[in-house]
Amino acid sequence: MLEYSMLYPRTTLSRRSISMDGMWKFCTDAKSAGEQEGWNDGIPGNDRIPVPASFQDFYTEKDIREFAGDVWYEKDMFVPGEWERKKIFIRFGAATHRAVVYVNGRRITEHEGGFLPFLADVTDAVRYNAYNKVVVKVNNELTVTNIPCGETHILPDGKKMNRPYFDFFNYAGLQRSVHLVAVPREYIFDFDLQYALSGKNASVHYAVKTTGEHAVELSLLDQTGKEVATAKGKNGTLEVENARLWRVHDAYLYRLVVRILDGDAIIDEYEQNIGIRTVEVKGTSILLNGESVYLKGFGKHEDSDIAGRGFNICMMKRDFELMKWIGANSFRTAHYPYSEEIYEMADQEGFLVIDEVAAVGMFESLMNFMEASTGKKTAFFEKETTPILLKAHKRAIEELITRDKNHPCVIAWSLLNEPETTNEAAVPYFKEVFELAHALDVQKRPRTFALIMNSVPGACKCYSFSDIIALNRYYGWYVKGGYEISEAEVLFRKEMDEWKALNLNKPFLFTEYGADTLGMEHKLPSVMWSQEYQEEYLNMTNAVFDSYDFIRGEQIWNFADFQTTEGILRVNGNKKGIFTRQRQPKDAAYLLRKRWKELPPYYKA
Numbered sequence: 001m002l003e004y005s006m007l008y009p010r011t012t013l014s015r016r017s018i019s020m021d022g023m024w025k026f027c028t029d030a031k032s033a034g035e036q037e038g039w040n041d042g043i044p045g046n047d048r049i050p051v052p053a054s055f056q057d058f059y060t061e062k063d064i065r066e067f068a069g070d071v072w073y074e075k076d077m078f079v080p081g082e083w084e085r086k087k088i089f090i091r092f093g094a095a096t097h098r099a100v101v102y103v104n105g106r107r108i109t110e111h112e113g114g115f116l117p118f119l120a121d122v123t124d125a126v127r128y129n130a131y132n133k134v135v136v137k138v139n140n141e142l143t144v145t146n147i148p149c150g151e152t153h154i155l156p157d158g159k160k161m162n163r164p165y166f167d168f169f170n171y172a173g174l175q176r177s178v179h180l181v182a183v184p185r186e187y188i189f190d191f192d193l194q195y196a197l198s199g200k201n202a203s204v205h206y207a208v209k210t211t212g213e214h215a216v217e218l219s220l221l222d223q224t225g226k227e228v229a230t231a232k233g234k235n236g237t238l239e240v241e242n243a244r245l246w247r248v249h250d251a252y253l254y255r256l257v258v259r260i261l262d263g264d265a266i267i268d269e270y271e272q273n274i275g276i277r278t279v280e281v282k283g284t285s286i287l288l289n290g291e292s293v294y295l296k297g298f299g300k301h302e303d304s305d306i307a308g309r310g311f312n313i314c315m316m317k318r319d320f321e322l323m324k325w326i327g328a329n330s331f332r333t334a335h336y337p338y339s340e341e342i343y344e345m346a347d348q349e350g351f352l353v354i355d356e357v358a359a360v361g362m363f364e365s366l367m368n369f370m371e372a373s374t375g376k377k378t379a380f381f382e383k384e385t386t387p388i389l390l391k392a393h394k395r396a397i398e399e400l401i402t403r404d405k406n407h408p409c410v411i412a413w414s415l416l417n418e419p420e421t422t423n424e425a426a427v428p429y430f431k432e433v434f435e436l437a438h439a440l441d442v443q444k445r446p447r448t449f450a451l452i453m454n455s456v457p458g459a460c461k462c463y464s465f466s467d468i469i470a471l472n473r474y475y476g477w478y479v480k481g482g483y484e485i486s487e488a489e490v491l492f493r494k495e496m497d498e499w500k501a502l503n504l505n506k507p508f509l510f511t512e513y514g515a516d517t518l519g520m521e522h523k524l525p526s527v528m529w530s531q532e533y534q535e536e537y538l539n540m541t542n543a544v545f546d547s548y549d550f551i552r553g554e555q556i557w558n559f560a561d562f563q564t565t566e567g568i569l570r571v572n573g574n575k576k577g578i579f580t581r582q583r584q585p586k587d588a589a590y591l592l593r594k595r596w597k598e599l600p601p602y603y604k605a
């Protein structure tokens with residue numbers, strides 16, 4: 001079990017949460033000399049940057065945008081005197097990719113893994129009714145012993161450079177909200193929920209963990225605030241009569257209130273919206289509340305101008321509006337767990353989320369999708385350092401599932417993106433991560449991973465671990481693009497026939513397919529990169545999807561254009577977006593909208 005609580009910070013009767021977002025002091029530390037120079041007591045200079053945000057895209061110097069190493073943040077925080085008998089935490093929504101936290105010069109904690117929250121317990125380090133200095137050292141170097149994988153390279157001029165094994169810019173910093181939190185000494189630490197439907201009624205089985213022995217009580221409120229069920233004890237069941245289910249685009253949310261009681265007095269209270277729904281894979285179907293659902297949507301990124309990968313509340317709103325407009329019902333959080341606010345919005349809007357851990361780049365190449373289509377084989381999971389990587393990966397899965405398990409929107413866990421699977425060494429590695437996810441999730445949601453181009457029947461040793469077979473395929477782009485598209489279709493169908501012949505009796509989902517397209521480029525007849533070609537490409541792939549019954553969803557790559565490392569294959573970023581980076585539609589958006597709006601509700605059921 002994690003040593004700190006993952007519950008989202010909220011102010012309730014017994015809890016306080018103060019946002020620490022805003023401008024923080026900032027500096028880079030090219031020599032990694034910060035500690036020696038005493039920066040834990042206060043960082044030099046007078047520069048300030050916004051939090052949450054990636055630090056890279058504010059500046060005009062390339063050395064900052066491309067910076068690899070330590071960067072430092074600082075902020076003064078006032079701790080109210082009335083909090084004196086409470087537990088005090090600073091909660092970081094994420095620090096990419098690793099961080100050390102100091103308060104009043106004292107080292108408090110460290111955390112590795114750039115896309116999940118952690119708490120710094122500052123109870124014994126703070127001064128009350130006074131300002132306290134918070135300093136955070138954040139490091140963005142890529143390694144093969146943590147996720148996402150990559151290398152850090154030293155250039156002849158001595159500068160460090162990140163070399164991601166993945167295709168998105170290595171944005172970093174304090175990219176998510178920071179909160180100062182106070183909770184009672186005895187507090188609600190975590191809870192699990194599991195649903196069973198029978199006729200019109202639902203049972204919500206629960207297990208609550210607290211840090212003490214006092215009694216626990218639960219209350220469930222409907223949207224009018226009326227109490228519809230109560231229960232007592234750390235484990236039990238809330239019985240809900242005439243339950244309103246959480247459905248796609250009709251997402252009824254109840255309010256769960258958990259309390260620790262001392263007689264009539266409330267020691268701690270925590271509230272969270274929950275949705276009553278079941279998820280299951282049966283044969284080739286993905287079932288939501290027992291009904292088959294065909295996934296339509298996107299692989300996304302958290303990515304926008306200036307803020308980079310920083311949580312951007314305006315982009316979030318726009319993205320959901322665009323997804324509704326185009327007729328999508330789902331997305332995958334490629335290639336890392338997203339900001340928690342995005343899952344809350346998906347809960348409210350009724351979107352289905354495949355929640356991905358940051359296990360990307362497990363294929364030794366800077367452009368893994370290119371290598372994979374050449375059929376080249378590497379043995380990524382046979383390194384001396386693999387056990388260290390596995391440990392970090394498992395830790396991230398535990399943090400992910402603990403953070404996100406109670407979001408109704410989360411219907412599946414994606415445990416890796418495009419790993420190398422053609423070598424036997426991958427098998428024991430996969431076994432551990434898949435078993436762990438199963439053990440941690442009381443709802444036993446389906447697990448999956450996205451298969452790279454060369455992970456085909458006959459070569460891939462790992463697909464049988466997946467409950468949903470998720471394919472990333474680029475026939476007509478990396479393989480036989482342009483005028484050769486008819487040959488791409490033949491090869492695509494040949495591969496799908498091979499999968500069909502295996503008779504796996506599992507749902508297949510396309511987690512990636514797409515064609516780079518410049519938002520301004522038109523050409524009749526088409527050429528690759530033109531808007532016309534993106535449409536031709538989609539007509540071909542859609543015809544293939546419609547030909548196989550066991551294909552139960554299509555999530556195109558990508559929702560929007562996004563920033564990558566510079567290079568000859570990327571025109572200031574990856575342009576496979578159906579929308580531009582500024583979230584305006586390319587022509588293909590209208591084609592997809594027509595298709596997705598016209599597909600029948602229980603398509604292929």
Ligand code: GCB
Pocket residue numbers: 166167168335369417418472512557574576
């Ligand atoms: C992939 C990767 C994704 C890339 C995409 C592409 O297979 O999973 O991260 O961005 O291909 O566009 O090449």
